[in-house]
Amino acid sequence: xxxxxxxxxxxxxxxxxxxxxxxxxxxxxxxxxxxxxxxxxxxxxxxxxxxxxxxxxxxxxxxxxxxxxxxxxxxxxxxxxxxxxxxxxxxxxxxxxxxxxxxxxxxxxxxxxxxxxxxxxxxxxxxxxxxxxxxxxxxxxxxxxxxxxxxxxxxxxxxxxxxxxxxxxxxxxxxxxxxxxxxxxxxxxxxxxxxxxxxxxxxxxxxxxxxxxxxxxxxxxxxxxxxxxxxxxxxxxxxxxxxxxxxxxxxxxxxxxxxxxxxxxxxxxxxxxxxxxxxxxx
Amino acid sequence: xxxxxxxxxxxxxxxxxxxxxxxxxxxxxxxxxxxxxxxxxxxxxxxxxxxxxxxxxxxxxxxxxxxxxxxxxxxxxxxxxxxxxxxxxxxxxxxxxxxxxxxxxxxxxxxxxxxxxxxxxxxxxxxxxxxxxxxxxxxxxxxxxxxxxxxxxxxxxxxxxxxxxxxxxxxxxxxxxxxxxxxxxxxxxxxxxxxxxxxxxxxxxxxxxxxxxxxxxxxxxxxxxxxxxxxxxxxxxxxxxxxxxxxxxxxxxxxxxxxxxxxxxxxxxxxxxxxxxxxxxxxxxxxxxxxxxxxxxxxxxxxxxxxxxxxxxxxxxxxxxxxxxxxxxxxxxxxxxxxxxxxxxxxxxxxxxxxxxxxxxxxxxxxxxxxxxxxxxxxxxxxxxxxxxxxxxxxxxxxxxxxxxxxxxxxxxxx
Numbered sequence: 001x002x003x004x005x006x007x008x009x010x011x012x013x014x015x016x017x018x019x020x021x022x023x024x025x026x027x028x029x030x031x032x033x034x035x036x037x038x039x040x041x042x043x044x045x046x047x048x049x050x051x052x053x054x055x056x057x058x059x060x061x062x063x064x065x066x067x068x069x070x071x072x073x074x075x076x077x078x079x080x081x082x083x084x085x086x087x088x089x090x091x092x093x094x095x096x097x098x099x100x101x102x103x104x105x106x107x108x109x110x111x112x113x114x115x116x117x118x119x120x121x122x123x124x125x126x127x128x129x130x131x132x133x134x135x136x137x138x139x140x141x142x143x144x145x146x147x148x149x150x151x152x153x154x155x156x157x158x159x160x161x162x163x164x165x166x167x168x169x170x171x172x173x174x175x176x177x178x179x180x181x182x183x184x185x186x187x188x189x190x191x192x193x194x195x196x197x198x199x200x201x202x203x204x205x206x207x208x209x210x211x212x213x214x215x216x217x218x219x220x221x222x223x224x225x226x227x228x229x230x231x232x233x234x235x236x237x238x239x240x241x242x243x244x245x246x247x248x249x250x251x252x253x254x255x256x257x258x259x260x261x262x263x264x265x266x267x268x269x270x271x272x273x274x275x276x277x278x279x280x281x282x
Numbered sequence: 283x284x285x286x287x288x289x290x291x292x293x294x295x296x297x298x299x300x301x302x303x304x305x306x307x308x309x310x311x312x313x314x315x316x317x318x319x320x321x322x323x324x325x326x327x328x329x330x331x332x333x334x335x336x337x338x339x340x341x342x343x344x345x346x347x348x349x350x351x352x353x354x355x356x357x358x359x360x361x362x363x364x365x366x367x368x369x370x371x372x373x374x375x376x377x378x379x380x381x382x383x384x385x386x387x388x389x390x391x392x393x394x395x396x397x398x399x400x401x402x403x404x405x406x407x408x409x410x411x412x413x414x415x416x417x418x419x420x421x422x423x424x425x426x427x428x429x430x431x432x433x434x435x436x437x438x439x440x441x442x443x444x445x446x447x448x449x450x451x452x453x454x455x456x457x458x459x460x461x462x463x464x465x466x467x468x469x470x471x472x473x474x475x476x477x478x479x480x481x482x483x484x485x486x487x488x489x490x491x492x493x494x495x496x497x498x499x500x501x502x503x504x505x506x507x508x509x510x511x512x513x514x515x516x517x518x519x520x521x522x523x524x525x526x527x528x529x530x531x532x533x534x535x536x537x538x539x540x541x542x543x544x545x546x547x548x549x550x551x552x553x554x555x556x557x558x559x560x561x562x563x564x565x566x567x568x569x570x571x572x573x574x575x576x577x578x579x580x581x582x583x584x585x586x587x588x589x590x591x592x593x594x595x596x597x598x599x600x601x602x603x604x605x606x607x608x609x610x611x612x613x614x615x616x617x618x619x620x621x622x623x624x625x626x627x628x629x630x631x632x633x634x635x636x637x638x639x640x641x642x643x644x645x646x647x648x649x650x651x652x653x654x655x656x657x658x659x660x661x662x663x664x665x666x667x668x669x670x671x672x673x674x675x676x677x678x679x680x681x682x683x684x685x686x687x688x689x690x691x692x693x694x695x696x697x
Contacts, residue, residue, distance in 0.1 A: 047581030050560030057581055065344045070351040137387035143394045225380045225394055226338055226369040234341075237370045241342025242552025245580070 036255065042248030062245035066253070072229060073250060080214060080230040081257065083145070087152040087213040088206050091160040094153075095205060096198075099164020104173060114165075121158045128154060129222045136223055143225040151223040152213045159208040167201030207261055214257060323421055326613045327362065333614030334365040337603075338377035339399035341370020345576060349636050357621050364614045374404045381413045381606045393608030396615040400447065401601040402439040403681050408604065409446055415605040415612055416446040422616065424623035427643035433677070435600050435642070440514075440680035447602035448619040449642035451631070454591070454598035454671050455497055456571040458664065462586040464564045470593045471505035475532060478539045484564040486541035486548060486557065489696060490688040494551040494569055497597055499691050500679065503529045505594070510676050517682035526687075530694040537695070547696065559583055569599070571671065572638035575662030579635070587664040595674030600642060625652055634662040640672075 042048065043062050045055030066073045101107075102114060120128070129151060133142060141147030175197075179189045195202075217232040224230070231254050238246040320326045335358070341347055347368065355366035371377055377398045384393045400408070408414050419425045428449055430436050435449050459467040468477035478485045488495030504510045506528035512521060537544035541563050548554045551568065558566035559582050566583075568574065577583040603622065605615045621627055625648055628641040638661075645656045661667060679687075 045581070049584075050562065059581070061580075065348075068348075070348045071344070133383055134387055137383055137389060142383075221376065226371055226376065227336070227394060229369070234370065236372055237341040240372050240550070240552065241340075242550075242555055242582075243342060243344070243580075246344060 036251075039248040039251045042244040043246075043252055045245060048244075059245075062249040065246060066249045071234070071246075073231070073234060073253060076229045076231050076234055077253060079145070079228065080232075083149050083152060083228075083230065084210045084213040084257070086149050087156050088209045090149070090153060091156045091209045092202065092206060095157060095160030095164050095209075096202070098161045099166075099205075100168045102161065102165035103168025103171065117158050117161050119158075120154045125155050126218050126222070129219050133222055142223055143227040145228055148220055148224045148228045148230075151219045152216055154219070155216065156209040156212045159212060160205040163201055163205035163208065164198070167198045171197060210261060211258055320418070320421060320613065320616075323423055326421055326616050329613035330611075330617040331363045333611045334367060335396045335611055335614045335618045336367045336369055336394060337397040337399070337618065338369045338371055338374075338380075338395050340372070340374065341368070342372070343576065345637055349631060353630055353636075354618070354622060354627060357627065358614075358618060362614075362617050362621075364617055366618065374398065374400055378404050378407055378413070381408065381608065382411065384608055385411070385413060390608050392610045393606055395606045396609040396611045397618055398604050398606065399450065399601065400604045401599060402678075403684075405438050405447060405602070405604065406441050406681050408606070409441065409444070413607055414446040415607050415609060415615075416444060418605075418616055419445040419448070422448070422620045422623065424620050424625075424643070427623060427625065427647050429644035429647070432644075434598060434675065438602060439599065439678045439684070443602070447604035448623060449600045449602050450622055451570075451601050451642055452598065452640040452668075452672075453570045453601065454640070454668070454675055455501070455567065455569050455596035456574075456589045456591050456666050456671060458558070458566040458568070458571075458574045458583070458587055458589040459564060460558075460561070460584050460586050461588045462584065463561065467565060467590070469590065471502055471532075475536060478536050481564065482539040483541055483543075485536075485539075486544075486554065486563055487567075488551050488554050489547040489549055490691040492548070492550050494554070494567065495547070496684065496688050497569055498567060499529075499533070499687060500597060500684070501592070502532055503687055504597075504676060505529075506532060509594075510679070513679055513683060514677060516680060517686060519686075522683070522686055522690075526690050526694075529687075530690065533691070533695045555582065569597075570639070571665045571668070572640075572662075574664040575634055575638050578662065578664045583664065589664060589666040591666060591671045591674060593674075595676045596671065597678055598672065598675040599678045625656075629656055629659070632656065632659055634660060634665070638662055638665055640668045 041055065044058050044060060046057035046059035046061065048055035065071050098117070102110065102117075132151060136142040136147050136151070141150065176189050176193055179193045180186075184192065215232060216230070217236060220228060220230050221233060224233075226233075231250065235247060235250045235254055238250065320329065337350065339346075339350065347370065351366070351368050355368070358364040358366045369377075377395050378400075381393060381395055384390075398404075398408075425448075428435060435452075436443055438447065457467060468474040474485070487498045490496045490499055503513070503525065507513055507525045512525070540547075541557065548557065554563070554566060555573075555577060557563045559577075566574075571589055574583065574587055574589045578585060578587050603619055605612055605619070609615055623643060625643065628643050631637045631639050632641055641656070645653050648656070
């Protein structure tokens with residue numbers, strides 16, 4: 001263990017123990033977890049009347065329905081995950097070079113390009129989707145997995161591109177030149193030099209992209225036409241019908257990937273560990 | 283049961299309106315509904331074999347989903363080799379818009395919707411837009427079980443069915459109350475007005491944007507008009523202007539005694555159900571009395587829930603399934619429509635622990651033994667006897683009347 005690493009570790013633990021940080025952590029965790037408690041309780045309750053604190057009867061009926069083949073919750077979980085993963089991958093493939101160009105280079109019309117990339121976050125997706133629906137119908141993409149995947153890129157791409165543009169704005173491309181001069185081929189340069197440097201940003205961008213795609217409702221409904229069934233569609237079916245028990249059970253499944261990703265990603269979000277790792281590599 | 287196909291939120295109405303505008307921006311070919319090319323039921327059955335039916339229907343009730351996927355789906359697979367895909371939607375207008383969009387895009391023979399649970403305004407949109415497949419009733423063997431002489435089956439909210447849809451359920455508005463809490467619930471709109479004043483904060487109704495809120499307001503309208511007879515037929519603005527002020531006066535008179543002094547109204551029937559479940563209000567109502575039993579079974583309503591119709595009668599309707607003009611599986615969809623009309627499927631659906639929906643077929647047309655099996659079905663104690671209820675059934679209004687009443691309520695009562 002190098003001296004640098006020890007110092008960094010010490011910094012982390014000192015930060016972690018300080019009062020305000022603890023307070024913020026507890027606040028954050030309760031803000032994240034408290035709203036989920038009623039949903040979890042609803043999912044196993046049979047009857048729960050105001051103003052009772054706890055349900056008057058419990059039942060696993062909602063969970064039995066959720067896991068039955070009729071509800072199609074599990075296939076929908078698979079479809080939602082696959083679409084979100086593919087959307088993340090495609091966003092990264094498109095967003096990485098786009099972010100690099102925006103972050104590193106000055107070119108004519110750059111602000112116009114930036115505005116165009118931002119546009120989907122300003123213009124409501126529904127307005128775009130209504131027009132796209134007709135186009136997709138003609139292309140035979142409406143109601144297909146591919147169509148839904150493509151339309152999810154509209155809201156996800158800006159997050160990836162903007163995060164990557166921010167990362168590349170603070171990135172010095174000369175280290176790539178150094179690697180190339182030492183004999184690394186372009187792939188090695190990307191894998192050993194560029195990727196470690198941009199990894200924290202890439203992870204944050206991917207996290208955003210995944211969750212934005214994960215939570216799409218209107219776009220999936222319009223372009224998928226009910227044939228591409230994702231979890232938000234099923235969730236809304238029961239939420240609007242006032243079925244709190246089934247809504248609670250589906251919600252429990254619905255939040256899983258978000259929680260898992262957050263736990264996996266949290267380590268990288270500060271960038272500190274990655275910095276330590278890259279120091280060790282050097 | 284029309285509450286299900288027509289349930290809608292203001293967001294959806296806005297959205298659907300938007301889609302309709304987009305749709306209307308494109309030239310609309312005024313083409314007549316498609317007629318069937320099949321000559322006999324045998325031909326239909328052989329064409330249907332191996333087909334898939336994409337049935338778009340409101341998906342917010344697990345028991346209905348299970349009945350359709352498991353029972354109807356099972357029958358279709360086992361007996362006819364047809365795959366049923368139930369596609370749950372929040373609002374029937376979603377499915378209507380898919381067909382509308384496909385028509386614009388020129389997809390006239392391989393659409394994605396094969397069957398829709400529908401009635402009322404959505405049926406009108408589809409029939410008038412030439413979006414339906416019609417003229418196949420004589421092919422369906424179980425069509426003989428339907429009493430087409432009954433005007434409330436032959437007309438869907440005042441619009442002639444014309445062999446463009448097949449009846450699935452009958453529904454009739456009823457009130458529910460908790461017998462352990464409320465002793466003498468009001469049995470007419472006149473009694474309700476006094477009851478609301480005696481029990482401030484104990485009653486409310488969903489806004490007119492909600493299907494059930496709208497039908498409650500129509501009952502007040504019928505009361506103000508002295509019965510529905512004056513309101514039947516096409517919309518007449520003179521009649522409307524004569525009756526409407528009386529109806530608004532009644533509702534405005536009630537307003538200060540409503541839940542939260544009438545400052546706000548629940549925006550969906552599910553919210554009224556929640557208020558009733560939480561004992562914040564004493565009365566609940568629904569276009570489909572089966573929901574009372576379902577809610578008791580789901581633990582949402584108390585076990586002591588009971589229901590009743592009004593002395594002057596309550597509004598009833600029929601809801602249907604329809605096949606879009608561009609369905610690529612029309613034969614399989616017709617077989618599905620025939621299966622849901624069968625005595626077995628209608629009886630299964632009428633069971634209190636399955637759904638409890640009133641049959642759309644005329645059970646008097648069944649053999650005595652079969653008929654007996656219907657009348658012997660145990661009824662959920664929370665659900666009013668459909669036979670008693672249907673003795674005083676009031677007709678539905680033409681959709682133009684309904685829109686005028688809903689709009690008038692927004693302007694004169696809700697504001």
